[in-house]
Amino acid sequence: MPLPKRLIDGYVNFRSGRYASEAERYRKLGEGLQKPSIMMIACCDSRAAPETVFDAGPGEIFVVRNVANLVPPYTPDGGHHSTSAALEFAVLSLGVKHVVIMGHGRCGGIRAVAQPGSPLTDTDFIGRWMRPVRDVARVVPRPAAMTDSEHERHIERASIEHSLANLHTFPWIRMRENQREISLHGVWFDIALGELHVYDEDKAAWAPLEVEGR
């Protein structure tokens, strides 16, 4: 079966558009290995691509994408840890200076967890993968007046905070933090408004990113 037409058409656009105008950049980038200074851990969600929201070109961001942009705890147990392996590669081999966890609104994975009767919680992989989010969700307060959407947003953000806490437990990240060689960030993207919110870990508070010309 051929590639879906949408992908072929998109590739044609890439060839005649971006690639045509950046052929030289691609040629140089393709000669050696990558040297990005930013790593991003984002969700698989089709509406929240980091390259789009941050208008990034080739070579700029090393991107991990998993369901619900999770960082698991540091567990060097010989297991097959996708995200921890990417972190290790980005920090030890590429030497990135920033690790950004990027969440977003209307996350289907989070919603599956926030709704207790979700069938996904009984499946082989998603139920297990989202287990840390369930644990986080259990301790997110829900006042009577809070809507489902607001509650999901709180869980989405609490989960990013939890992943940041996990990042601090990787010894080679912690050492570089102490030596001011790396910094960790949490951001949350409101799809409907196209708006980015940033977490201030010292103040334990979220706020929209204020930029000129918004």
Place this chain on the structure above:
Amino acid sequence: MPLPKRLIDGYVNFRSGRYASEAERYRKLGEGLQKPSIMMIACCDSRAAPETVFDAGPGEIFVVRNVANLVPPYTPDGGHHSTSAALEFAVLSLGVKHVVIMGHGRCGGIRAVAQPGSPLTDTDFIGRWMRPVRDVARVVPRPAAMTDSEHERHIERASIEHSLANLHTFPWIRMRENQREISLHGVWFDIALGELHVYDEDKAAWAPLEVEGR
């Protein structure tokens, strides 16, 4: 510490550019959950973003990115399997019709494996994560006349073929394949030339994607 300036500048561009012209699309996409029909398993490499190469907009592709775009074998052992969880979510919950594995040239992860003395193979996570590629690499023939780059390219492609084989082992994918409800694809992106190559599983052969206007 604030977000890196590069990300703030990129976000400003996004706000005044893409978002300004597609605000209505974002608003609609942000109202409910995503409904993409394509899933892509790509590498974290900063030079091979699927959205860029396929000129994809928000809502079009559900994207997993891990080091070396690997799909592990189907192992429902209660472990914390990032990529399998994403597959399960995309296939069972989103109902995607296509799963594309996208590799690329000059992959640092593959190179670390192709060069036996690489220090990364002794680390906690990358060594373990790349283990399947090492196993694949051992059976990729290397004629005397083959350069290092050519050899790495063969391993990159053999690894995609191996991940495709693993995809076929997930029972709920296999069932949908039998019923013609899902199709699997392997593609490889030549960064330097901006050129896409596609794997024909029936012929077990790779060829550049021929498109008009290239």
Place this chain on the structure above:
Amino acid sequence: MPLPKRLIDGYVNFRSGRYASEAERYRKLGEGLQKPSIMMIACCDSRAAPETVFDAGPGEIFVVRNVANLVPPYTPDGGHHSTSAALEFAVLSLGVKHVVIMGHGRCGGIRAVAQPGSPLTDTDFIGRWMRPVRDVARVVPRPAAMTDSEHERHIERASIEHSLANLHTFPWIRMRENQREISLHGVWFDIALGELHVYDEDKAAWAPLEVEGR
């Protein structure tokens, strides 16, 4: 075989000394359940008993003691986690307001790790238990001029910082931190000088506890 004489003599002292003067307090404490507001995670080391260093009476401190005063990462995997169970009991059931990790100098467990040829690293339990400290030790810088003792002290402290980072990943601790209902502390006891050092997590710095009359 009877109890060691040292214990019997000590019990006699307790009966005629502390117990005789605090019988009423013990009677009341023994009527219901405990209600301490402080939890301490300390080392098994015979020279660093928290009750001694903090002159604590019955009912005041809930104390976990394990080799090298470690807090493992939050891993709700159905395993038999002694320290996590004690944390859960202290935070959720007792409602403690402070969790203190107390390390100390000349720690035999740390020394076993700092000396790579240590036979203990190959045993069944200690080698596995001390694994997180080995990971921490690998990233503690060691300038050429640093003595073994200084290096061990740095590892002892880095390990406390690592355990604090792990504490932040327990969801029910994190939530209480955000709501200012619990606070976490790291302290290190210099046995030879009887001196307590305290970690300032915001400044990422250690300093002796300054008290009047010292």
Place this chain on the structure above:
Amino acid sequence: MPLPKRLIDGYVNFRSGRYASEAERYRKLGEGLQKPSIMMIACCDSRAAPETVFDAGPGEIFVVRNVANLVPPYTPDGGHHSTSAALEFAVLSLGVKHVVIMGHGRCGGIRAVAQPGSPLTDTDFIGRWMRPVRDVARVVPRPAAMTDSEHERHIERASIEHSLANLHTFPWIRMRENQREISLHGVWFDIALGELHVYDEDKAAWAPLEVEGR
């Protein structure tokens, strides 16, 4: 946030009291590693500190404290076993001559298990940790005339007997027992009366420790 005032005040007392009168002892103890001959496995309970009940000074007792003073069975499965690691360290590295399991009355952990509806049994860690006690509790007879308190006391003691049985299963303990190089003990502390009871393993019977001057 500063250390709780209670701890700072206690440390001031320690400096001006015990430490002032034993500075020389601390200096010597702090020069090398510890050499205790007694190991104790006690509960985290704030009212049952071994150093207090046995009037022990620095350097005398190597102390493990976990919820309900449990010794798990010998399971060398590569897991992260806190208490087994401490046992291994105390027996193989320190060469202790006595291992004492110290339980106590009014144990909150035991009570949680004795009351079947306890919410703690559904939590992540305590429920799992106390599982062996639940198994022991199920086979402790309960005559109709027995009060809740008496029943809990029986479970507390049966659990100590069970932990002693587990101690006998550690191969390196068993070997030293056979060679009369180590002895194991079970004691139970009545908080309200300040009274110690001792288990006679040969007679399978408990009795108060009779000492002159009680």
